[in-house]
Amino acid sequence: MRRYLFPAILGLAGVAILLSLGFWQLRRLEWKTAMLAEIQQGIEAPPQALPATPEPGMKYLPVEIAGHTLGPEVLVLGGSRETGGGYLVISAFETDDGRRVMVQRGFIPEGARHAERPPVELRIEGNLHWPQETTSSTPAPNRTENIWFARDVPLMAEALGTEPVLVVARRIQGDLQGIDPVPVAIAGIPNNHLEYAWTWFMLAVVWGGMTAYLISRIRRRSY
Template identity: 35%
Template structure:
C-alpha cells in the first residue's frame, strides 16, 4: 500500500473476528440480564424473610442445602450458652469502633452454633459480660461464614485476633463439640438498638450492659444492570466501528 492509496478496507477475516467479538459481548449482556432477574428474585426473597416470623434454625441435616438465598433469614435457636472464652471480632458499627461478641450455644437438639450476641465498644474489651445461664431462646439472622479475615488483615487464631466471623476457624480455636454449624447467628432485629450498651431494645432481648444486638447491616448488592449496560454498550460501539471501517472510502480513491 502506497501513501497515495491510503488505508484499505478491513479484510473478511478481520470483519469475521470483529463480528464474533460483537456476538460475544451481546451474549455477556444477555447473561447479565438473566443474572439481574435471578438477583432481583433473590433480593425479594431476602427482604420477605426479614419481616417473616422467625423459623426454627436448620439442623445438621439441612446445612448442605443452604445457599446464598438463605442469608438474613430470621431464625430462632433454643439451647444453652457454653461456658468459656467469647472471641471478639473487630467491628465498626454506627455506634463506633469495637467488637462483635461471638458466643457458642449448644442447641437443644445436640449441635453447636456460634451466636454473635452483639456489639461492645473498645472500652468493654476486657469486661464483656458472661452470657445468660440456663436455657435460652435466641432470635436473629442467619449469616454465612466469613473466612479469611477483614479490614485488610487475616485472622490470627493463635493470638486470638479476629477480623472476620469465620465460623469454622472460631469453632476450631474454641474446640467446640461437634457438629458445629457452618453459619453463625446475628442476634437481634436490625434497627432495634439505638444508643449503645444498655440502650432501649425489645423487652427480654438484652440485659443492661450486655452486647448490643440488632446492628446487622443488611446489604443486597445488585450490579447486574450496570454490567449488562456495559456489555451492550461495548457491543454497539464495536459494531459501529466495524460498519464505519467497512463503508469508509479509502484515501485517494476516485469519488466518482
Template identity: 30%
Template sequence: MTTAQDGGRARRSPAFTIGLSLIALILFCGFGALGAWQVYRLGWKRDLIARVDARIHAAPVAPPAAATKADEYRRVALTGTFQHDKAALTQAVTIYGPGFWVLTPLRSDDGTVTLINRGFVPSRTAVYDRPSGPMRITGLLRLTEPGGGFLRSNDPAADRWHSRDVAAIAKARGLGRTRGYFIDAERTPSPTGYPIGGLTVVQFPNNHLQYAITWFILAAMTVGAYMLVMRQTGKDRQG
C-alpha cells in the same frame, strides 16, 4: 490492504472488506453476548434479593442441623443456656465504629452448641450484659467465615479473631458438638447497652443493568463504526 492510488484516492481491497466485516461481527456478537449475560445476571440478582428478603421477614423456624447458601439469612429461633466464659471476640466494623462481635456459645438441652453473635461491643474491656438461665434467641442464620479477615489470618493461640470461623472457635474453646454456622441475634434490651445486636447488613451489589447497557452501547457503536467505514469505502470505489 489497499490497491494502487486512483485520482489521489486509495481503494480498499476485497480482503480488507472481508477482514473488517469479520472483526465487526466478532465484536458485535461479543458485546451483545456480554450484554445478554448481564441481563440474565440482573434477573438472577433480583430473584436472590427477593428470596433473601422473604427469609428475613418470615416467621422464625427451628435451626437446621447443617446449612448451605440456600439457608443464609434464614430467620431462626432456638433455646439454650449461654456459656459466657467461652465467648470469643471477633473484629468488627459497624455504624458504631470499629470494635468486636461477641460470639457466645449457646448450649441446647440436647448438648448441641450454636455460636450466637450477640452483637457489637466497642472494645475488649467493654462491660456487656451476660444473662443466665434458659434463653430464647431469634436471629438470622449466617455461614461460617473460615480463613480470617482481609490479609489477616485468625490466631487461635493468641485469641485473635479477624473472622467468625465457627470450626476454629469451637475447637479453640473445646465446645464439642457445634453447628457449622452462627446466628446473628436480633437486638434486645440490655441493662448496660451492650452488646448491640441486630446489626446484620443485608446488601447485594446490583450493577448488572448498568453493565448490560454499557455492553449493548458498545455493540451499537461497533455497528455504527462499521457502517461508517463501509460507506467511506463505497465512496472510494465510486471515485
C-alpha cells in the same frame, strides 16, 4: 465494495456478540433479583426451633433459641463508615435444652473491647449462617489478644467448645450488654449484573464506532 465487506462483517459480528452479552447480563440481573428477594423472604420468615442437626443447606433459616451465654467469646474485627472500627461479638451459648452453639450478638466499638460481659440469660431470634470469609490471605486469629480477622464457623466452634453452629441475632430479649445486633442481610451479596450489562453495551457502541471510522478511512483512500 470488497474493501468494505470484511470490516463490515467484522464490525457487525462484534457488535452482535457484545450486545448479546449485555442482554445476557440483563437476564442474569432479573434472575439474581428474584433470588435475592426469595432469600430476603426466607430471612424474615417466622422463626422455628433450632434443628437437631443444622447444616450449611439451612443457611439463613430463621430460628429462635433461649438460654444463657457462657462467658467465652471471640471478637471478629469489623466496622463500617457509619459505626467506625470495632468488633463482632460471637459468644458461646447454652440453650435451655443443654445444647452449646455460637451466637453472633452484634457489634461493639473499639473502646468496648475489654468491657466485662458476664454470662446473661437471653432469648434470641436470628438466622443460621455459614459465612465464607476466609481466604488464603486471611491472617490466622490472634489468640493472645482474642482478635479474629474473619468468621470461620468450625474454627470458632473449636475455640469456644460448641457445636459448629452459628446463629446471627436479629432480635434479643435480655441484657444486650452494650452490643448492637447486626442481623443477616442480603446487602453483602453482590449483584453487579447491571454494571456488567452497561459495560458490554458501551463496548458495542465503541466497536460500532471504530468500524464506522475504519470504513470511512477505506472510503477516503479509494478516492
